[in-house]
Amino acid sequence: MAHGAMLTELAIVTGYLLITLVIGVAAFRVTDRGAVSYYLADRSLGTLVLVFTTFATLLSAFTFFGGPNLTFAAGPEWILVMGVMDGVLFAILWYIMGYRQWQFGQQEGYVTIGELLGDQLGSVGLRRLIAAVSIVWLFPYVMLQQMGAGEAIVGLTGGGVPYWVGAFGITIFMIGYVAVAGMRGVAWTDTLQGIVMLGVIWIAVGVVVQAAGGIGALGTTMAVETPEFLALGGGVYTPQWMIGTAVTIAFGVTMFPQINQRFFVARDVQTLKRSFMIWPVMVVLLFVPAFMFGAWGAALGVTVPQGENVIAVVLSAVAPGWFVAVVIAGALAAMMSSSDSMLLSGASYFTRDLIATMRADAFGRLGEAWVGRVGVMIFALAAFGGSLLRPGTLITVGDTAFGGFAQLTLPVLIALYWRRTSARAVIVAVVLTQVGYLGHVFLDPVSVGPMTVFAATYLGWDFALYGMVAGAVLTVVGSMLDPAVDRPTTGNEAFIE
Amino acid sequence: MQWEALQRVRWVLIGVVLVGASIPWWLWQDPLRWGPLPVYVWYHIGWMVVVTVVFIHFARRWWEPLGTVDGTRGDAD
Numbered sequence: 001m002a003h004g005a006m007l008t009e010l011a012i013v014t015g016y017l018l019i020t021l022v023i024g025v026a027a028f029r030v031t032d033r034g035a036v037s038y039y040l041a042d043r044s045l046g047t048l049v050l051v052f053t054t055f056a057t058l059l060s061a062f063t064f065f066g067g068p069n070l071t072f073a074a075g076p077e078w079i080l081v082m083g084v085m086d087g088v089l090f091a092i093l094w095y096i097m098g099y100r101q102w103q104f105g106q107q108e109g110y111v112t113i114g115e116l117l118g119d120q121l122g123s124v125g126l127r128r129l130i131a132a133v134s135i136v137w138l139f140p141y142v143m144l145q146q147m148g149a150g151e152a153i154v155g156l157t158g159g160g161v162p163y164w165v166g167a168f169g170i171t172i173f174m175i176g177y178v179a180v181a182g183m184r185g186v187a188w189t190d191t192l193q194g195i196v197m198l199g200v201i202w203i204a205v206g207v208v209v210q211a212a213g214g215i216g217a218l219g220t221t222m223a224v225e226t227p228e229f230l231a232l233g234g235g236v237y238t239p240q241w242m243i244g245t246a247v248t249i250a251f252g253v254t255m256f257p258q259i260n261q262r263f264f265v266a267r268d269v270q271t272l273k274r275s276f277m278i279w280p281v282m283v284v285l286l287f288v289p290a291f292m293f294g295a296w297g298a299a300l301g302v303t304v305p306q307g308e309n310v311i312a313v314v315l316s317a318v319a320p321g322w323f324v325a326v327v328i329a330g331a332l333a334a335m336m337s338s339s340d341s342m343l344l345s346g347a348s349y350f351t352r353d354l355i356a357t358m359r360a361d362a363f364g365r366l367g368e369a370w371v372g373r374v375g376v377m378i379f380a381l382a383a384f385g386g387s388l389l390r391p392g393t394l395i396t397v398g399d400t401a402f403g404g405f406a407q408l409t410l411p412v413l414i415a416l417y418w419r420r421t422s423a424r425a426v427i428v429a430v431v432l433t434q435v436g437y438l439g440h441v442f443l444d445p446v447s448v449g450p451m452t453v454f455a456a457t458y459l460g461w462d463f464a465l466y467g468m469v470a471g472a473v474l475t476v477v478g479s480m481l482d483p484a485v486d487r488p489t490t491g492n493e494a495f496i497e
Numbered sequence: 498m499q500w501e502a503l504q505r506v507r508w509v510l511i512g513v514v515l516v517g518a519s520i521p522w523w524l525w526q527d528p529l530r531w532g533p534l535p536v537y538v539w540y541h542i543g544w545m546v547v548v549t550v551v552f553i554h555f556a557r558r559w560w561e562p563l564g565t566v567d568g569t570r571g572d573a574d
Contacts, residue, residue: 076538083541084519088548092512095555095564103566209533219533230535231528232521242520273556280545280552288542292534 009325016329017173020189020336024177027185038369039111039348041184045265047274052194053187054262054275055282056334057341058086058253064197064331065309067287068294072310075229076295077237079287081246087283089250094276097254097409098263100416102272105264113260114353117415123423124357129430131353133408134257137401138346139383145339146171146387152332164388171384174336178343178380179373183265186340193337196330198286204315204327205289208296211318222299229295244462251468252406257345258338347375400441403464407433410472418479419495425478433471437464505563508555515548 031037045053063082071078101116110116114134118127150167178186212218228234253259266272297304297314304313311331315324351372411429415421440463443454458466521540529536 076535079538080520080541083545084516087545088516088519091548091552092516095560099560099564100566107566215533219530222533223530227528230530231526232524232535232537233526239522269560273560277549277552277556280548284542284545288538292538296533 008322009328012322012325012329013332016333019192020333021177023188023192024181024185027181027188031182031184035348035352035368035372036109036111037184038182038372039261039344040265041182041187043105043265044267045187045271046267047271047278049187049191050262050266050271051275051278051282053190053341054259055286056190056194056197056337057258057262058090059197059286059334059338064290064334065311067291068297068310071291071294072298072304074235074237075226076291077232077242079291080232081242082287082291083280083283085246085250086287087280089246090253091276091279093250093254094263094272094279097413097416099269099272101260101263102266104416111261111264112257112349112353113255113412114349117412117423117426118353118357121415121421121423121426123427126423126427127353128357129427130408130412131349133430133434134255134349134405135346135354137404138257138342139379139386141401142339142342142346142380142383143386145335145342146384148335149332149339150387152328152335167384167387170336171380174339174343175377175380177336178340178347178376181340182369183344186337186344187265189333190337190341193330193333197334200327200330201286201290201293203323204311204319205293207319207323208293208300208314212296212300218296218299222296225299225301226295229299238460240457240460240462244465248406248462248464248468249402251409252402252404255405255408255412257349258341261345261348343376343380346379347372350375350379400437400464403441403462403467404434404437406464407437407467407471410468411475414472414475414479417496418476420479421475422479422482424482425475428478429471429474432474433467436470437467440464440467501562504559508559508563511551515551519544519548 031041036042067078067082101110101113104110104116104120108116108119110119112131114127114130117130118124146167149170150163153161153166153170154163181189209215209218212221222229233239266275293314294310297310300314300317302310302314302317304310312324312328315327351368355371355375356368408430411426411433415426440454440456445455446453456463519541521537521544524537524540527536531539
């Protein structure tokens with residue numbers, strides 16, 4: 001990489017970080033010092049900010065880079081998988097789970113899902129368990145972002161800045177940013193980043209179409225060069241894989257702390273409704289161009305070296321260097337905005353659901369929001385330590401985090417709706433499905449008679465789906481067997497008896 | 498109460514159709530193209546428009562009646 005281009009990229013990344021810092025400080029000035037203000041922006045987010053902060057959080061750099069990489073290699077069917085996942089299933093869960101949680105939050109002042117369940121089902125143990133499982137799955141995700149950022153900076157400077165300096169610098173920036181900004185600042189920068197991402201991807205598509213000689217020529221090229229992309233299915237795209245991936249990820253993300261907590265922050269019902277209606281539109285606006293970009297790159301015959309990003313390579317082939325730099329800076333910022341949200345939510349789970357439930361005076365004179373800031377620091381530094389080890393299996397662990405969270409979703413949904421739900425049954429369901437899931441992730445398949453145990457799929461379906469069903473069955477059957485359920489209610493008749 | 502339960506069942510069925518038909522299974526392995534995109538991508542764009550229209554109708558008319566915890570705010574619109 002030329003020296004000038006490197007300086008341009010560094011300047012663009014630095015400029016972008018400075019802008020987000022200014023936004024964070026502005027948010028700090030209108031945030032008061034309480035926990036609800038810090039974690040939930042006073043439950044005051046409007047439609048635009050809520051949609052973009054949820055969308056930007058949903059789309060880590062993994063989606064932004066990983067999606068085009070997949071469609072480059074395997075065809076654009078990924079558009080359909082992500083479409084049903086985020087445009088339809090997630091929107092429906094937004095209503096079924098999100099609206100319900102939002103109402104409980106309005107009435108009872110909950111900040112986390114663990115707090116809600118623990119209070120409604122009368123079990124501190126359940127509250128701690130939900131928080132602990134969530135933090136376990138969150139940890140590798142934060143680590144992945146730090147590793148990604150460290151490696152991106154190595155790439156950006158051609159090795160001029162070593163990996164650990166990059167990862168450490170990003171970690172320090174994230175801690176400082178989250179400590180200052182809280183949810184309001186995170187949401188505001190997410191909005192900026194979401195708009196930048198949308199703009200950049202459409203300009204990138206325009207550049208590629210132009211380079212290919214127009215829309216018509218692009219279609220003909222695709223028919224000649226990659227005819228297999230035109231037929232739905234084939235290769236990795238089996239019906240079982242497409243359905244399994246869409247279902248586990250859609251259900252999994254609803255229990256991601258940084259997504260789940262956003263169910264509490266809407267200003268009013270109108271905001272929730274408008275966000276719900278916008279999901280399918282957002283999906284078309286963002287995923288179709290981003291993922292077609294990868295597929296068109298393959299049709300244009302661009303060669304992508306092993307381990308490099310399709311978006312960066314294809315753009316480098318057809319666009320000026322400064323534009324590539326803007327895209328990379330945007331992706332880095334997206335990575336950090338996801339990490340900010342993860343750190344903030346992880347800290348709230350840690351301080352409220354774990355620390356505060358163990359000692360009544362846990363926060364002392366510091367106050368909860370400040371203990372939360374310390375929590376952010378500890379969590380981020382621990383994850384940084386992990387990211388220095390760069391364990392090879394981390395990608396696997398990160399990928400399977402979706403499935404791990406998905407194991408929580410159905411027991412939680414049942415508890416949100418069914419008055420008879422027993423805390424003990426949910427605890428048993430969560431523990432057993434997590435153990436079973438971990439077994440499938442980490443153990444090799446074993447043959448027991450005619451059966452294979454710990455297989456990745458059974459009859460072609462992902463093991464995570466079986467775990468989800470098992471969790472639901474265990475919750476319902478366990479609750480029916482548990483005689484001592486006398487559920488404290490919020491005085492409503494909305495629970496199913 | 499009876500009527501509400503009926504509406505819930507109706508909306509669950511509509512939800513199943515919206516999810517199930519998000520992927521055009523009947524085009525499986527059919528190499529069709531229109532302009533720069535495979536036909537199934539055009540279908541996806543069209544289907545998301547349909548989903549949006551159904552969602553708008555649901556949010557305007559059925560959101561509170563079917564999902565409000567309190568019961569007192571259900572008649573808001």
